[in-house]
Amino acid sequence: MSTPDSRSSTPAGGHAVVYGGSMAGLVAAGVLSRHFERVTLVERDRFEDGPQPRKGVPQGMHVHGLLTRGMNILRDVFPGFREDLEAAGSRCLDMTGDHAWYMSGIWRPRFQSGISFHAQSRPLLEWVTRKRLLALSNVRLVEGREVTGFLTSAAHSRVTGIQLRAPGGGEEETLEGELVVDASGRGSRTPQWLEALGYPRVEETRIHVDVVYASRLVRMPPGFNPGWKMLNIAPELPRERRLGSFVNIEGDRWLISMCGWLGDHPALDDAGYLEFARSLRDPYLHEVLRHTEPLSPITVFRFSHNQRRHYERMPRFPEGLALVGDASCSFNPVYGQGMTTAALQAQVLGECLRQGLGGASQRHRQRVGQLLEVPWSLATSGDLRFPEVEGTRSPVSGPLNWLGDRLHRLASHDEEALRVFLRVMHMLESPAALFSPRMVLKALTTRPDAAALKRRPEPVSVSQSRAA
Secondary structure (H helix, E strand, C coil): CCCCCCCCCCCCEEEEEEECCCHHHHHHHHHHCCCEEEEEEEECCCCCCCCCCCCCCCCCCCCCCCCHHHHHHHHHHCCCHHHHHHHCCCEEEECCCCEEEEECCEECCCCCCCCEEEECCHHHHHHHHHHHHHCCCCEEEEECCEEEEEEECCCCCEEEEEEEECCCCCCCEEEECCEEEECCCCCCCHHHHHHHCCCCCCCEEEEEEEEEEEEEEEECCCCCCCCCCEEEECCCCCCCCEEEEEEEEHHHEEEEEEEECCCCCCCCCHHHHHHHHHCCCCCHHHHHHCCCEECCCCEEEEEEEEEEECHHHCCCCCECEEECHHHCEECCHHHCCHHHHHHHHHHHHHHHHCCCCCCHHHHHHHHHHHHCHHHHHHHHHHHCCCCCCCCCCCCCHHHHHHHHHHHHHHHCCCHHHHHHHHHHHCCCCCHHHCCCHHHHHHHHHCCCCHHHHHCCCCCCCHHHHCCC
16 A cells, blocks of 8 residues: 655654554654654554454453544545545444434434544554554554663753663663654553653642443344444433443444443343343333344453643653653543544644754643643543542532533534534534534523424334344
């Protein structure tokens, strides 16, 4: 596969190093390939030649969302990316036309919104992205190596490379670079390494939510055609805490993920899994699930807490270092913001490098601090609605939650409001668009008609699902 060479005619530097080969690292390396003569991607795992799960992505077997803003960035970094993804089996779904979506106690209207969602497994998404990255002539992959520390200048004012070795031990190696990007995930060791170099410990904010996912692959019976390719049953926070998602992915398989806040999750046997589906706010997902054929065991992933490292607040920070993805900030995956926010951080890094390598690290950490405010607020404001979740609540959080509930309910029966909601959800517009005077007035004065309250997908029966 050939990829156009989109490197800058005046590179910012000779060599950049990215460590961490998940989506954040892949996109960051793609961005850096335009600004450096050479880019090296370092990954602890060894990659399979195909879309296979791997140890370094324990959440990989669960439903993932790449928002429209994230897809737009990937298409810019890797021209032709969307076409490659669809050729590999990804399903391009309309967010309302192909989506049966229960939220705020109402099934949302079905129409062609023009906002798409690409449905595929996480391993397929990474594999297609990795193939596009490694097709670039100035990108090299170093597999099976873990990073053990930074190389720095004599005064520790600049990071000049990394130390690495085979996982579990072995001879130390060094890899020098004019820019080092930490994309190693929420277990990043950068806070400890900077502290050992004499920098202050980065301030962290954690909000514990103990979200537990339980997912499995299933096959639908022959002739199954419910009129949708994606199904979501959302809870009303904070009264309810259980969520269910069902999506059609590559290979004509269906991926189901069910989860709960504060440790609530399905039992890991077939009967318990079905019973959890029955207990959701609307039992429609249970009606579907009981006709399916399991293709995999039930896989569990536990997310203990939202975590934000405030590098923008550090009084001193070395040049030659940047952080992207979960190494900087990781969100409750329920909200689907993680991969897109990581892509935005990589995009911002490219914008900072266009101003030159000097000062790029300082510019990037400050801009990322600003960038994270909205997605962090969106994720944590939902989690903080549970009284059991500890964290600082704004004095106006009560009125905002009250108004937000009414806006959500409006979007469950009003097409204009739902389009705005989707654009905010997919990071195409600021949340301020939902709180415009027009939307607020409609939320306060408009009520769903009887038809909207009765709207529901067609019942699923054995005879229907087996029809030709």
